[in-house]
């Protein structure tokens with residue numbers, strides 16, 4: 001039987017591949033035999049890749065120019081780049097949501113049957129059911145500027161933009177997957193708990209150490225995730241081993257959500 005986890009012969013595009021989770025993913029897919037790896041990032045990756053395209057994903061024109069440099073086929077698109085709330089409400093929504101959507105639509109024609117799109121969402125987006133109506137209304141807007149104007153003005157974005165951006169992505173995955181699977185393209189996300197990457201510095205400043213340390217404590221495993229904990233589930237979702245998985249936001253949180261859902265989380269650390 002063929003190795004379903006292999007990336008041999010696959011052409012892969014990774015956004016945000018310069019540091020953190022994306023950099024670990026680039027290393028892994030290369031190790032798994034990827035035929036060609038393109039990184040789209042604002043910063044140059046430290047690791048060797050077949051193609052680096054510099055792009056500012058908060059800027060529509062920059063994104064469109066970057067897409068113009070991609071050559072098909074693209075077997076796996078990892079839309080992974082993301083920023084924290086301290087980048088600003090509009091930038092957070094642009095990079096985390098608008099760019100992922102626009103990139104998906106632009107790259108889809110290059111993705112052959114059997115290909116897949118995988119987002120790095122977050123368990124921070126688990127609260128999507130509370131905002132489903134607003135999210136559905138926003139996702140119905142396809143124009144970049146109109147979407148950003150409406151999303152930026154929305155109450156959940158004003159209240160706490162990062163989790164809302166990831167809630168939008170979790171719902172987007174469920175919507176988009178239904179459309180793309182009709183031509184054999186799967187769409188899923190990975191939803192990590194806090195991960196020790198450069199972005200963690202921003203999260204600690206935005207949310208405070210107490211919340212971050214508490215959430216790690218609820219996991220019960222005694223440590224924060226590192227990028228190499230998240231890259232393998234991403235690689236799995238992009239591989240043929242997940243061929244029947246579509247429209248799924250896969251939690252990679254060492255049981256945080258399970259503890260919360262079953263009332264086993266100890267909130268005393270937050271007092």
Ligand SMILES: NC(=O)c1ccc[n+]([C@@H]2O[C@H](COP(=O)([O-])OP(=O)(O)OC[C@H]3O[C@@H](n4cnc5c(N)ncnc54)[C@H](O)[C@@H]3O)[C@@H](O)[C@H]2O)c1
Pocket residue numbers: 015016017018019020021022040041042043055056057058080081082083095120121122123191192193194195196197198199200203
């Ligand atoms: N670190 C965590 O705790 C955590 C938890 C859950 C989900 N995530 C998500 O994982 C993804 C990767 O984040 P990370 O933790 O590896 O952080 P990171 O900061 O190491 O990586 C983010 C990457 O995105 C790139 N990037 C940022 N802004 C960009 C822009 N405007 N245009 C192009 N590239 C840009 C950065 O240069 C970097 O390479 C993000 O989507 C993040 O929201 C992170």
